[in-house]
Amino acid sequence: METETEKLNAAKKAITHIENGMVVGLGSGSTSSLMIMLLGELVADGLQINGVASSLKSEQLASKLGIPLLPLNQTTTIDINIDGADEFTEELQLIKGGGGALLREKILAHYSDLNIIITDSSKKSERLGGYPLPLEVIPFAEQKIIKELKDMGLASNLRMEEGKVYRTDQENSILDLDVSNWDDIEALENLLQAMPGIVETGLFLNSTDLVIMGMGNQTFEFKK
Numbered sequence: 001m002e003t004e005t006e007k008l009n010a011a012k013k014a015i016t017h018i019e020n021g022m023v024v025g026l027g028s029g030s031t032s033s034l035m036i037m038l039l040g041e042l043v044a045d046g047l048q049i050n051g052v053a054s055s056l057k058s059e060q061l062a063s064k065l066g067i068p069l070l071p072l073n074q075t076t077t078i079d080i081n082i083d084g085a086d087e088f089t090e091e092l093q094l095i096k097g098g099g100g101a102l103l104r105e106k107i108l109a110h111y112s113d114l115n116i117i118i119t120d121s122s123k124k125s126e127r128l129g130g131y132p133l134p135l136e137v138i139p140f141a142e143q144k145i146i147k148e149l150k151d152m153g154l155a156s157n158l159r160m161e162e163g164k165v166y167r168t169d170q171e172n173s174i175l176d177l178d179v180s181n182w183d184d185i186e187a188l189e190n191l192l193q194a195m196p197g198i199v200e201t202g203l204f205l206n207s208t209d210l211v212i213m214g215m216g217n218q219t220f221e222f223k224k
């Protein structure tokens with residue numbers, strides 16, 4: 001219950017950054033869904049914005065609430081992108097992709113002028129790696145990638161859902177990688193990005209401008 005309040009308070013604070021006429025990136029996950037619901041209320045009250053969704057789930061929710069949506073390719077700019085995170089540090093580095101939407105989320109973060117992350121207080125960490133790192137991988141190579149990661153000393157699990165291999169919006173698989181013993185996270189990102197078949201990682205190391213974290217009944221901000 002407290003976690004829900006923290007998420008809601010962070011979402012409420014984040015939407016105060018949205019102005020009439022903006023193009024808004026819509027993140028994925030439970031915290032982003034709260035933000036989209038609040039945005040739906042503002043749109044119903046006359047706010048004029050266009051959203052760009054980071055997942056089919058967020059797209060469906062936004063459509064249901066009457067939020068006008070644009071495909072990314074039809075936007076000239078995304079003024080503000082609001083998304084959640086699975087883990088963050090005070091250095092504004094993140095692990096994302098617990099909900100499987102990391103690829104589109106990372107694309108939106110890259111093309112946005114301002115990136116705001118909204119979380120509850122359980123997501124704050126001294127160093128990344130408490131949460132397994134999601135990797136979006138091409139199914140054709142998933143077993144090869146699992147083996148190569150194992151040879152590097154990294155254990156990974158193929159994500160499952162209802163007894164079947166989980167599929168992303170792009171029909172790819174997700175490997176959840178234990179990086180708790182890996183010290184140099186930047187070096188790890190470079191290694192993973194160089195492996196054929198890994199489409200994207202859930203490491204968001206340089207894209208975030210502001211984290212708004214709900215804690216109890218308060219919100220705390222971490223910025224560059």
Ligand SMILES: O=C(CO)[C@H](O)[C@H](O)COP(=O)(O)O
Nearest residue numbers: 029030031084097098099101
């Ligand atoms: O990266 C994500 C989805 O791919 C989410 O932002 C992340 O999993 C946080 O979700 P929640 O707000 O439900 O805790």
